[in-house]
Amino acid sequence: MNAKLKLSKLDCVRRQLEMAIELYFMERDPVSIHTLASADYQLLIDINKHRGGKPLLIEFESLKGRVIPGKEKEVMRLMSEAENFFKHADRDPEGTIDFSPESNEGILWESTDKYRELTGETSAPLQVMNVWFQIRHPNLFTYENWKKEKLLQAQGWFKSLSKPQFYKEMLGAALLSGR
Numbered sequence: 001m002n003a004k005l006k007l008s009k010l011d012c013v014r015r016q017l018e019m020a021i022e023l024y025f026m027e028r029d030p031v032s033i034h035t036l037a038s039a040d041y042q043l044l045i046d047i048n049k050h051r052g053g054k055p056l057l058i059e060f061e062s063l064k065g066r067v068i069p070g071k072e073k074e075v076m077r078l079m080s081e082a083e084n085f086f087k088h089a090d091r092d093p094e095g096t097i098d099f100s101p102e103s104n105e106g107i108l109w110e111s112t113d114k115y116r117e118l119t120g121e122t123s124a125p126l127q128v129m130n131v132w133f134q135i136r137h138p139n140l141f142t143y144e145n146w147k148k149e150k151l152l153q154a155q156g157w158f159k160s161l162s163k164p165q166f167y168k169e170m171l172g173a174a175l176l177s178g179r
Contacts, residue, residue: 009043010119016040017111018125024108025128025167030101031086037107038083044114053118057110109133124174128167 007015020036023029045056055061058079067075085097112126122130134141135158138151158166 009047010115013040013043013047013111013115014119014123014126016043017108017115018123020104021108021112021125021129022167024104025132025163027163030104031099033104034082034099034101034107035086037104037111038080038086040115041107041111044111044118047118048114051118053114056114057106105133105136124171127174128170131170132166 016036017040020033020040023033023036041056048054048056058076064072082097082099082103085092085095085099089095108129109132112122112129115126116122135151135154138155161169
């Protein structure tokens with residue numbers, strides 16, 4: 001008989017997030033990645049609310065002042081459309097969806113950031129996702145000039161690697177650093 005796993009909600013977040021990140025970098029099925037990432041993201045939203053944390057990007061509260069008043073629910077529906085489509089068939093058993101796999105990257109990045117904020121911990125896969133996102137989008141972040149310069153320099157190296165190569169290289173570096 002197999003022993004049971006005693007898991008906290010944050011244990012589940014970390015496990016689902018790490019697996020979604022691995023699947024993402026190994027260029028596996030984007031629907032499976034999105035489903036895993038959305039599950040851990042929802043756990044993070046719920047835990048974060050319970051702890052009184054700053055809302056995540058797609059939480060209803062964070063949309064106030066960012067979208068036209070009264071349109072928050074419509075934005076939430078659009079942002080959760082793929083997640084709901086992949087999990088439910090009660091309203092549209094014959095439905096189809098135009099899914100953008102690129103949306104996975106943002107969910108994974110924000111999840112790594114919120115997990116670290118809530119736990120004070122990180123792991124090698126989470127670090128790799130964070131670096132990947134920042135290298136791919138250096139102009140989205142506020143950095144000290146030296147850090148932004150390093151990220152822009154890293155883009156040259158980064159562009160020479162496939163996603164799986166980047167993951168393996170950076171995962172090895174993160175593991176060697178003891179994190």
